[in-house]
Amino acid sequence: MKVIFGVEKLKLQKKKSIVAIGVFDGVHRGHQAIIETIVKDAHDLKVQSVVVTFEPHPLEILVPGAHLPILTGFDLKAKLIERMGVGLLLIIKFTKKFSQMPAQAFIDEILLKKLNVIEVVVGEGFRFGKNSAGDIQLLTNYGRERGYAVKSIPLVYVGGKAISSTRIRELLERGKILEARKILGHYPKLIGKVVQGCGRGRDIGFCTANIETKDKDSVPREGVYAGFVQLNGEAKACVVNIGGCPTFNVKRPRIEIHIIGFDKNIYGNKIEIEIVENIRKQKKFKDKSSLACQIEKDIAKAKKLLCGKFTEFNKYGSIGQAKKA
Template identity: 35%
Template sequence: MEFIRGTHNLRAEHQGCVLTIGNFDGVHLGHQAVLQQVRAKAKALGVASAVMTFEPQPQELFQPEQAPARLTNWREKYLALRDQQLDRHIVIEFNKKFASQPAREFIEQTLVAKLGVKFLVVGDDFRFGFKREGDFKLLQEAGAQLGFEVIDTRSYRQQQQRVSSTAIRQALNDGDFDSAEAMLGRPFQMRGKVVHGRKNGRTIGFPTANIPLKRLKSPLHGVFAVKISLNRKAEGETYQAVANLGTRPTLNGDEVQLEVHLFDFSGNLYGQQVTVTPIAKLRAEQRFASLAQLKQQIEQDAARAKQLLARA
């Protein structure tokens, strides 16, 4: 799948496609049904299949407090979309300048002039352009004039599947990872690069791999039994672990961070890309009066995590 960052990187060879536009957060089974049909339609028309997403997601720019937690950061989303075997992924930097573009200008300059869209699939609630003036009706009218067809994503969803990003977020919040996996079509995972932290864990005998989440809000909070895969070798390595996802209140943290303590591991993970798969929620994050109490609780968390992971 070709990755195209910004419309300024669109070239003449990118003319002609079947396109779908949306957040596609999670790239769940409902999304996959849409993408499968986009791919099939593109093949029938003899053009490329393409998906357009925005970073940040529009609500994250205009209403960050009300924006939902992200199931996938931009890299995780790209990897999930790549698995759907589309030809192109176009990512638009969503900023106030782009949002102020007249809706008709976006249609004529981006969809028609640069992409040569032959067939467009969007949600019937899709809004775009200056003051959100563009809507599904405008797209249909413009398509009739400019030579492309527009349908809504519901026509391409598998109606028997009641799947949504909201339902997956709720399942994750409830610690119901089996339900989340059933709706995603794969285990829920978080990926990232291990970075240097404050190294507080070492002082109490629990060194952790610190992984920035690269998202405005996390869908998970608390302490979890997890599996962590290290991608430093072609065959990969997987370890059992206990993870904290939160602000670390005992240590006066202020940003949500993923910290993972690997069992039976020694080595240097800094700079390594890793994948964390939560298996079970152990408890909510809480503040302790001292590091000694925190250490005691982590010992209990680690013991319980090992038991749960052994059963899993």
């Protein structure tokens, strides 16, 4: 997938395009329905599939402080979109100036002139342009004049409720990983860089990797989880600790993983973590020996929980990735 940051860097596309537009925070099943449509239609018509998204989230600019934490930072969002087979990802920097672009100008200058669009796919209730004046009806009417088609994808429901980023966020805050997976279409993911820690894990007999991530807002609540880490395209089982370290009186939130059966230097590596299931809440132990004993139990439980899931990872490129019908 080709990634372009900024409309000014986008060259005129000679190949015709089918375009999906949205923020796509979380790339959940509702978003997947939109993106799957452009990938299929582009394949059928032998044209280019394009996702147009915005950074930062428009509400961060339009209503500073009002927007809830994002679910997926850019790196993770781009990776999830790429895995769906999209050809081009265009990231438009959302500014106050850009927010004043009229809806018709957005269509003419970006969709038609730059992307050579023949079909636009959006979600139900989509709005765009200055003062959110653009809607699906305007997009459709303008398409009749300009020669492109429009598809509106209806909301996706799970458990009788429409999927939304807010609903996913609430589930993560409650540590409801399996419920979040049903809505996301995949287990919660994090992407981060391995950085130097204090070495406490090694002191008690367990090598750990401290993860620095821009996606802290998408992290589930504090606790210990079973998951997978992807290193150089290979999935490895791990135990993930989210939060502080009560036994050592460390209150500063952090993400720390123990990769089961792995003891190599990976400082500086960017890795992807997939959180599969909660093991236990955080707890303060009386000493290092008691903590080490509990970690042994955590590892044993993680192995049991993750048993059999490697096959799913190898088949779909991601543990628990939503299967296509």
